[in-house]
Amino acid sequence: MSSESIVLGTVSESARSIGERLHEWVTTVDHKRLGILYILYALFFLVVAGIEAVIMRIQLIVPHNHFVSPQVFNRMMTMHGTTMIFFMVMPILFGFGTYLIPLMIGARDMAFPRLNAFSFWMTAFGGLLLYFSFIGGNGLYGAGTAPDVGWWAYAPLTARAFSLGHSTDFWTLALLTSGVGSVGTGVNFIATILCMRCPGMTLGKMPLLAWLNLVVGGMVIFCISPLTAAQIMLLIDRYLGGHFFDTQAGGSAVLWMHFFWIFGHPEVYILVVPAFAFVSEIVPVFSRKPIFGYPIMVAATIAIGFISFSVWAHHMFTVGMSSYGNSFFVFTTVAIAVPTGIKIFNWLGTMWGGKIQLRVPMLFCIGFLFQFLIAGLTGIMLGTAPFNWQLSGSYFVVAHFHYVIVGGIVFSLFGAFYYWYPKMTGRMYNETLGKWHFWLFIIGFHLTFDFMHIPGILGMPRRIYTYEPGRGWEIWNLIVTIGAFFQAAGILVFVVNLLWSLRKGEPAGNDPWDAWTLEWSTSSPPPDYDFATTPVVRSRRPLWDLKHPEDPDWKYE
Amino acid sequence: MFSLIGAESAIFTIFVVAYIFYIGKSVAGPTPQDVLELPIFSTICLLSSSLTIHLAVRALQRASVGVFGLWWFVTLALGTIFLVSTGREWHHLIYDKGLTVSTNLFGTTYYSLVGLHAFHVTVGLLLIALATIFTLFGKVKPEHSERAEVFSLYWHFVDVVWVIVFTVVYLIGR
Numbered sequence: 107m108s109s110e111s112i113v114l115g116t117v118s119e120s121a122r123s124i125g126e127r128l129h130e131w132v133t134t135v136d137h138k139r140l141g142i143l144y145i146l147y148a149l150f151f152l153v154v155a156g157i158e159a160v161i162m163r164i165q166l167i168v169p170h171n172h173f174v175s176p177q178v179f180n181r182m183m184t185m186h187g188t189t190m191i192f193f194m195v196m197p198i199l200f201g202f203g204t205y206l207i208p209l210m211i212g213a214r215d216m217a218f219p220r221l222n223a224f225s226f227w228m229t230a231f232g233g234l235l236l237y238f239s240f241i242g243g244n245g246l247y248g249a250g251t252a253p254d255v256g257w258w259a260y261a262p263l264t265a266r267a268f269s270l271g272h273s274t275d276f277w278t279l280a281l282l283t284s285g286v287g288s289v290g291t292g293v294n295f296i297a298t299i300l301c302m303r304c305p306g307m308t309l310g311k312m313p314l315l316a317w318l319n320l321v322v323g324g325m326v327i328f329c330i331s332p333l334t335a336a337q338i339m340l341l342i343d344r345y346l347g348g349h350f351f352d353t354q355a356g357g358s359a360v361l362w363m364h365f366f367w368i369f370g371h372p373e374v375y376i377l378v379v380p381a382f383a384f385v386s387e388i389v390p391v392f393s394r395k396p397i398f399g400y401p402i403m404v405a406a407t408i409a410i411g412f413i414s415f416s417v418w419a420h421h422m423f424t425v426g427m428s429s430y431g432n433s434f435f436v437f438t439t440v441a442i443a444v445p446t447g448i449k450i451f452n453w454l455g456t457m458w459g460g461k462i463q464l465r466v467p468m469l470f471c472i473g474f475l476f477q478f479l480i481a482g483l484t485g486i487m488l489g490t491a492p493f494n495w496q497l498s499g500s501y502f503v504v505a506h507f508h509y510v511i512v513g514g515i516v517f518s519l520f521g522a523f524y525y526w527y528p529k530m531t532g533r534m535y536n537e538t539l540g541k542w543h544f545w546l547f548i549i550g551f552h553l554t555f556d557f558m559h560i561p562g563i564l565g566m567p568r569r570i571y572t573y574e575p576g577r578g579w580e581i582w583n584l585i586v587t588i589g590a591f592f593q594a595a596g597i598l599v600f601v602v603n604l605l606w607s608l609r610k611g612e613p614a615g616n617d618p619w620d621a622w623t624l625e626w627s628t629s630s631p632p633p634d635y636d637f638a639t640t641p642v643v644r645s646r647r648p649l650w651d652l653k654h655p656e657d658p659d660w661k662y663e
Numbered sequence: 664m665f666s667l668i669g670a671e672s673a674i675f676t677i678f679v680v681a682y683i684f685y686i687g688k689s690v691a692g693p694t695p696q697d698v699l700e701l702p703i704f705s706t707i708c709l710l711s712s713s714l715t716i717h718l719a720v721r722a723l724q725r726a727s728v729g730v731f732g733l734w735w736f737v738t739l740a741l742g743t744i745f746l747v748s749t750g751r752e753w754h755h756l757i758y759d760k761g762l763t764v765s766t767n768l769f770g771t772t773y774y775s776l777v778g779l780h781a782f783h784v785t786v787g788l789l790l791i792a793l794a795t796i797f798t799l800f801g802k803v804k805p806e807h808s809e810r811a812e813v814f815s816l817y818w819h820f821v822d823v824v825w826v827i828v829f830t831v832v833y834l835i836g837r
Contacts, residue, residue, distance in 0.1 A: 289667075289670045292666065292670070293666040293667055293670070296666050297666065323666070324669075327666050327667075327669050327670035327673070328669060328670070328673050329673075330670070331670045331671070331673035331674045331677070332673055332674070332676075332677045334674055335673070335674040335675075335677035335678055336677065338775070338779075339678075339681065339775065342764065342771065342775055343771075346764040346765060347763075347764060347765030348764050348765060348771035348775065349765070349767065349768045349771045350681060350685075350768075350771055350772070350775075355689075355690055355691075355767065355768060356685070356688045356689055356690045356767070356768045357685070357688075357768060357771075358684070358685075358688075361681065361684060365677060365681075368677075
């Protein structure tokens with residue numbers, strides 16, 4: 107493959123027809139191209155699922171609104187959740203991982219390049235399958251419908267009797283398909299990181315991003331598989347007349363909840379650990395200090411990986427478990443806050459005393475730190491069973507997990523976008539537009555999700571399509587919806603910035619941030635073969651050693 | 664392959680948990696006590712195929728392709744016997760005892776757990792058959808021993824899963 111690409115590289119870009127270039131992208135097994143495909147695919151779904159969120163917020167702006175019907179609202183809710191988790195955040199994180207891991211560990215590609223391509227296309231077709239339900243969800247008769255069972259798809263909503271047509275089947279098959287792809291990516295991450303490191307890079311000298319993605323790979327293979335198993339059971343129920351989740355024949359709806367959440371909670375950490383990885387790379391570079399407490403960061407990540415498999419039933423306190431069950435899951439939920447807290451201390455320790463440069467990636471990371479802390483605190487509140495009994499199923503929960511996913515994960519993702527954009531495209535983004543994006547988005551975020559806690563405490567249940575006036579919820583819902591428009595404006599600025607900088611941005615050079623990890627040692631964008639000669643590293647910051655031969659890191663590690 | 668086996672074990676774990684959870688929860692018959700018989704012969708066949716595939720890989724590592732082909736074919740035969748006897752058992756259950764996936768919870772969980780395992784056996788057998796054909800055409804060489812070894816990991820995994828399925832379905836559940 108690589109020799110062929112070198113030959114192709116000599117032909118000028120414009121000499122080849124669009125068809126040839128498209129063919130190259132579709133058949134590629136190069137980790138950089140697949141990474142970019144993942145990211146573009148996920149950006150598309152970010153916009154789609156964002157529009158779905160805005161539709162819901164417009165419906166809830168005033169009481170008794172008739173912007174959309176209750177049925178459409180349920181569909182929007184299901185599609186927004188499913189799309190954001192499975193077809194936005196996961197592919198985008200896999201995309202960054204696929205792009206960056208080989209570059210950071212000094213390899214020329216992933217361990218299994220064809221498996222890599224297979225995983226991407228499985229994920230891509232999963233997304234298409236989900237959205238095809240808008241056309242084909244009712245089967246042969248009439249217009250289609252999207253799935254409307256919520257992203258958790260509790261039984262018996264998914265039973266044949268309550269979900270006619272094929273919308274739920276599209277949901278199941280989409281997640282089954284993309285799940286196969288995710289497991290492939292997990293396997294690939296692990297094999298790449300364990301087997302493909304360049305000479306000198308011991309596990310203790312790996313960049314934190316590689317370490318954290320190793321943990322993510324392990325979590326993916328052990329947590330996506332239960333979802334796959336549960337989806338197979340659901341298909342057996344729906345198509346072969348099985349009784350797994352059919353309470354009339356002795357089946358159990360609660361078993362589905364257990365199976366779903368034993369996937370669902372580690373999934374949260376699959377999403378957030380790569381976000382930690384971005385922050386762990388960006389914060390040191392813009393504080394001009396090495397990361398504080400590297401071994402502790404690794405240990406905390408592994409601890410999170412293990413504990414995350416024992417917290418799932420904190421989603422189910424209101425189902426009615428035994429008091430021992432409740433106590434166990436309260437204990438594990440509070441315990442997982444400890445390694446997470448250690449990480450926040452380490453990032454603060456990295457910034458402490460550093461020469462902080464407030465460039466756009468760093469701004470997003472500081473936003474992340476602040477918001478992720480608050481998200482963790484409301485998480486501990488909700489992880490305490492008695493408090494949970496009061497607020498479970500209210501907008502307080504919605505505010506909490508959006509604080510994690512938007513305030514934590516999406517903020518660090520934007521940071522990663524701006525940080526690695528010069529590497530991926532060879533051009534700098536526009537700093538002014540980037541700051542506009544940051545401020546619009548952070549104002550919108552806080553308007554939406556800070557004020558969303560309050561109607562939750564006042565008793566507003568989640569998943570409702572409208573509400574009565576006179577309960578004191580109106581003003582809060584109005585503010586929340588206004589915030590959603592600020593966020594949408596921020597995203598618009600972001601997309602404009604990406605497109606504009608692609609053509610008009612200043613050339614970035616190999617290393618615009620004066621950073622220390624291996625990806626900055628090749629050209630931007632990197633050549634097909636990544637590194638002309640395999641690099642040899644002696645410390646955690648190989649480029650520092652190169653730039654400062656008089657005072658290299660390896661003397662102190 | 665170890666990662667893939669990890670993922671596969673998680674899938675099987677969920678199905679085994681579902682099976683154990685639903686033991687004795689069926690609201691209508693037939694129950695496992697009524698219809699299940701111990702598949703001793705096919706179990707012996709499947710478990711001994713682990714030994715034969717191991718011998719085959721060892722032979723290939725010592726560069727004796729002929730011995731490899733022999734043991735590899737024996738593995739194929741033993742696996743096929745297992746699959747055929749599972750098929751006969753299912754035929755007996757469906758046509759003589761009237762147990763299908765939709766009959767009761769036992770049927771649902773039994774067919775899905777044993778079926779999931781049989782599916783893995785089938786995939787393994789297809790791959791073994793493919794490699795057998797390659798051997799007949801003389802395409803298998805000693806340098807392929809690593810691939811054969813990686814595949815044998817999968818086959819051992821399928822056998823270990825059967826030990827668990829056998830224990831859960833035929834010993835505990837009956």
